[in-house]
Amino acid sequence: MSDSTDLAGRTALVTGATAGIGRAVALKLADRGAEVVVHGRDPLRGSEVVDEIAARGGRARFVVADLANADEVVRLAENAGQVDILVNNAGIYVFTSTPETSAESFDRHVAINTRAPFLLVGALAPAMAKRGYGAVVNVTSTAATTVAPVGAAYGASKAAVELLTRSWATEFGASGVRVNGVSPGPVRTAGTEQMLGESVEVLGQANIRGRVGEPDEIADVVLFLVDGRSSYVNGTVVVANGGERSSLPG
Known part of the structure; x- marks a missing residue:
């Protein structure tokens, strides 16, 4: 490519x-020139994103799939076609204690947060490797490395993805496919605000920046990890959490 940030x-x-x-x-x-396959479960919201991308001069199409269903994950990969960049972003989170977490809830966390990325990489990375180019970015969470009295199922599912990130970087890296991750701290989204309410802002005050993150700030890290500026980065999980405060006095 003529420009390391050009994804045309x-x-x-x-x-x-x-x-x-x-x-x-x-x-x-899409703004950088990539054709985007927009995945989701809601066709209406999917069409809104596709229309917004088109209005900005980009190209996109929507594919619906329930990532809790392994067969639908496989069909998603088939419907996506030839993929050069895979961003495993979809995830669920329920912050309950271990006794309050049902087997169904645990299995759903693993299915969507861990198994779906596993199946998508298994379906799409070999073709990337054959072409000699590809980038995979897994969106994990600081819950993967920070212990808490609730949300163990969520944290475990994301910790597994971080291990998979390093494994896939080793498995496919020699063939030109880079696999990295980004681990966000608290981010202001409709989902987190619905789940945590005002606690989102409180969590943000605990980091050095003293605030929650914005979706665009995490997206910029993802963009860096898929374009040519990060060509020497492989098997790394970038933490974007505003900076942890020291536990030492002062």
Whole structure:
């Protein structure tokens, strides 16, 4: 490519792209010239993102799939076609204690947050490797590395993705496919505000920046990890959490 930030001629699949971080990622990828496959479960919201991308001069199409269903994940990969950039962003989070987390809830966390990225990489990365080019970015969470008295199922599902990120970087890196992750701290989205209410702002005050993140800030990290500026970055999870405060006095 003539410009390391130019993604013209590339196709990107972004899961969970109808809202929040995923939507911000889809818009930025399209602005850089990529054709974006917008994934989600709601056709109305999906069409809104596609229309917004088109209004900005980009190209996109929507594919619906329930990532809790393994067969639909496989069909999503088939319907996406040739993919050069895969952003595994979709995820669910329920912050309950272990006794209050049902087997169904645990399985759903693993299915959507861990198994779906696993199946998509398994379906799409080999073709990337054959072409000698590809970029995968997994959106994880600081819950993968920070312990808390609630949300163990969510944290475990994201910790697994961080291990998979390093494994896939080793498995496909020699063939030209880079696999990295971004681990956001609290981010202001409709989903987090619905789940946590005003607690989102309180969580943001705990970091050095003293605020929650915005979807565009995480999307910019994703953009860096898929374009030529990060050509020497592979198997890394970039933490974007505003900076942790020191636990030492003072």
